[in-house]
Amino acid sequence: MKIPPVKGTRDFYPPQMAVRNYISDGWKSVSLRNGFVEYDGPIFEYLQMYQIKSGDEIVEQLFHLTDRGGRELAIRPEITPTLARMINQQINALPRPIKWFSVPRLCRAERPQKGRLREFFQWNIDIVGVDDILADAEVVFCTLDYLRSVGLTAADVIAKISSRKLLAALLLHLGIAEDKLDALYPILDKKAKLPPETFAQMLTEAVSSETAVHTILALLETHSVGDIQSVVPNVTSNSQAQAALDELHQLFDYLKAMGVADYCRFDMSIVRGLAYYAGMVFEVHDAVGDLRAVCGGGRYDNLLRDFGGPALSATGMGMGDCVLEILLRERGLINEAMFKRQMDYFVACADLNLMPKVLEIVAQLRAAGKATEFSCKAANLGKQLKQADACGAKQTLIIGQEYLNEGKILLKDMKTGTQQPIDESYLWDTLSD
């Protein structure tokens, strides 16, 4: 009986696996050169863990199950709760700074859409326990260091940066009650996803004052830190807002020093839905703007405390593989040629009786670290040379009796097509180079 894969999941055949590896290997190597160290947790956790951070609504979006011991578990939809749990568990033993990355496999029981699947991979970087805006700069830089490394320029992607601290100060300044803020953020976060009228209406329902709505709408259009004062003239008198502005200026100065200013832009419409963000927030979008965010992140407080730990501040970023892959393909930055298979040697057998000799050479080449293939299926020389070509062999060694009688092997360079007999000993000599 024929069974299909589950909707919203992917089969990684060798060509798709090569692309997945290209993406996750890139994430890993950039993380390492930026001083992050790798961690991972289990694929499932107690269901409750996700409710702590995201409330009961999250249960709908989770693959959850009850095990034989009656435990309610869920396949992880994100790794941040696991990160919080793990750090809390060893809070006093962990070497500081805690600068960690992970490339977890995650699952969400959502309706599959373009750039959003039920199973995906996500690059996460987090710096825990460092309040300084320098750590935020480091997170944004590391993100851009990766995107730049795969060929995305400032003409392809934009890092839109804002500050929850600034937004909160301005909203309070406009007379919004402090206890209304947490409910307001998810609404503000929807701006880009809704028609302007719908958004304005939702905002008016949430904020009673007409003037406040008007000012908020103007603020969300602000794309320069300097422009804020023209929307909220007396902002300089507000010390909270001023501190947040100073911090943002500092952040942009650092990013400029790091050589990524051309990728970065202040954008007050970046809010991030979750209540737990408390400082810098950012998202990277494709410049055309027709895809979902490539990644998002920011500074979050209290997460560790919510999981039974101390009140450590942290800043981080998460980037999924789905939107990224679409973008890389659209920009022509992924192509088949990048993933062409390569083997160092193919060893061809001109006479089945010589198979033990073929195997001896194959095994020795592999033990010397050389990627070496041969045909497990009896086949004529022509077929074997085709297989050598198909597996990307640079050189083919042909083992035939007449050459072997003279201690020789026929060496065929697969690029030039030239053939020449070489001493078998010469092969081993060149290997040790």
Next chain:
Amino acid sequence: MKIPPVKGTRDFYPPQMAVRNYISDGWKSVSLRNGFVEYDGPIFEYLQMYQIKSGDEIVEQLFHLTDRGGRELAIRPEITPTLARMINQQINALPRPIKWFSVPRLCRAERPQKGRLREFFQWNIDIVGVDDILADAEVVFCTLDYLRSVGLTAADVIAKISSRKLLAALLLHLGIAEDKLDALYPILDKKAKLPPETFAQMLTEAVSSETAVHTILALLETHSVGDIQSVVPNVTSNSQAQAALDELHQLFDYLKAMGVADYCRFDMSIVRGLAYYAGMVFEVHDAVGDLRAVCGGGRYDNLLRDFGGPALSATGMGMGDCVLEILLRERGLINEAMFKRQMDYFVACADLNLMPKVLEIVAQLRAAGKATEFSCKAANLGKQLKQADACGAKQTLIIGQEYLNEGKILLKDMKTGTQQPIDESYLWDTLSD
């Protein structure tokens, strides 16, 4: 509120993650040099898929769930059903030979024991569609190529090899009915796990004839292909058995040619429980014999057909990370020093005003591919040098005003401890080497 990890799962803090990466990177690089290409499937599949291969009992050992659409799903306990499903789906489009590997994360709802956890990683290699015993030799060789590459010698591990084809022929020869064989294999497979009397009793219950039981017990003690004839004198007259014996001789000849004969031993007690094995079967055990099998595999027929595809023969192997890691630790082949963190540079800031200069240098080093760390937290020079040491920096660049005034940076070699001022331009010149 403090939440624990789920029983039988592991948290991979950076030191544990380094060990996991060491193991899986080794699996991957040996697979590639042996000509296997990587694939992967989703973490969950339709529950039914696992019932096809292993019957309803498997449901007990699975983490299964019902999604919102009412689909019965299960977290994969093994990847072979996924392999069969994927190959069937593209049977006509896939380049041959199908020589694939994977390192899936798997979950089984078992009681955690030494070497057996509820979540683990398993290296899988499979050659599909090649009947030749050469393919079996290739699978055994690739397995041993890995074990040898991590330092395990023939004194540490033994590949115990047998043949289901031979076993079936001998059992039929002894008068066991063909329809009883599938039920007999799981019993024979339990030999090593049961006290001799219990095993003999189970065997007697399954096989009515006393003589047959006696001969089977003697056969299971056979450790040389040549000894079979002394247990079953008229075996040469049985063409099925003789063909299986010839194939085994061929297999051992090939393994000898590949230079791994010292690891390999014929052992008729290796049966493998599942009904689907149909040719060579093998397991690698630690030489001391106090651990579970390090890995197991063999030739299996009909699996693709059971999943709605053609009757292709295949041969493969699966190796979990848990027993392997225990063995490597016991043999002293894993130690902390192997995983010491290494960074190329640490850039220290002698004066907070110079942070933009520090960041500029950090960013340029990273863009040049150099692993570079700095302190995101304001700290005095002594603390920064300690951090440089802790992250394994080979060199520390100290940015101070008096040196900078002369276009210089202080370079500290972390191994020798020597310091010398260098021209900043000299740094960039050496990078391009």
